Amino acid sequence: MLLGANSMRIKLTVNGDEYALEIEPRTTLLDCLRDHLGLKGAHAGCEHGVCGACTVLFDGVAVRSCLIFAPQAEGTPITTIEGITPGPGELSPLQDAFCETHGMQCGYCTPAMILVAHALLADNPNPTRDDIVEAISGNLCRCTGYAQIVEAIALAADRIRGTNRPPEVRK
């Protein structure tokens, strides 16, 4: 098939799955995930790197998917919120904790908050309150006042330590 004048072929690895795409190079990773791969868990908020709603894990590190062009993501494993559940219909310990402590209301910031928390706990299984606040400081939430989000992450950290198993993600 001929490529459109402004398209290029790329391959992405998202949540362990490989995708071959034909895409305009100016497409952000966020738009690519949502509109081309149907992964709507990465949310479009401000679309210029301020709100954090579009956060995904880029080789395990939390980044803004609105500030990366899709072709730049070739070769780097990406994890979205869809990739952190242990199985269909199940929730990760962090997702469970967010439900239990009411760490969300409208849910717009939630996938990003959970991914940021995943990155934090993978790096630091025993975070202080300050570590948690620092980790989520780049993510805006207009509903909760943040207190329950901090509580959720602390609860999940405690449980994950108890099971002696690191949080699972599919890269």
Add this chain to the structure above:
Amino acid sequence: MLAADESARIIAGGQTLVPMMAMRLARPTRLIDINHIAALSYIRADGDTISIGAITRQCLVERDKLIATSLPLLARAVPFIGHAATRARGTIGGSLANADPAAELPLIAITLDAVFTYRVDRRTEKIGARDFYIGPMTTSLPGDAILTSVQLPVWPGKIGVGFHEVNTRRSDFAFVATAAQVELTDDGRCKRIAIGIGAATDFPIRLATAEEKLKGSTLDAAIVKDAVVQALADVTPLSDLHASAKYRRRVAADLATRAVVDACSHALGRKLHAH
């Protein structure tokens, strides 16, 4: 490619350029992605300087042991840059070349008299930080040049550092940022000092007259404040919706004094309060 198309732009971390594009403030014809040039990502000791490759991520500098021991002022300032998710992508060279008046890295480059290395026309050139910054978001780097590394001098001896900034929320753009590095003599007097002010003017500046005055002193807060206020009398700060010139001048004097006093305590081995 840069020389052939003056609207082409180099993209590294993209943490400033992509928002500018999203807001249609930048409309480059081509983006030249240098993220995969591994040879531009390094932190290494180079004689009495530390050399940092242009596309070295800010988060690597934040965690680097060599930076923590040899360039404590840089280590102190990096956590103030954006937030963790932007430091994960943002590069050292990108922020330095972007020359945002409120950015932390240009302030550190000016305070420590960094030297920039760039490639142009297949030649390698060097330029000092004080000649590099010429206006807000403007450097003397030629349009078809690419910044390749920055060299930051390591001060020997008994040194201490201080860094402060004020903004509305953590990780927002600073209204005023101050950086100080001091070297003390064995009897606790100031042997060498550098005081930098960022975000208050078009590009970061040094308080050279205050530095001269404070050499040989014990860096007591009152003496420092006096010297800093006098040096700032010659400076016309920026005035905008966020902060008036009067406010910036007052805050710059206080924060610069605090940075120097912190640096002195740090050099003497006293514990500092967290920022």
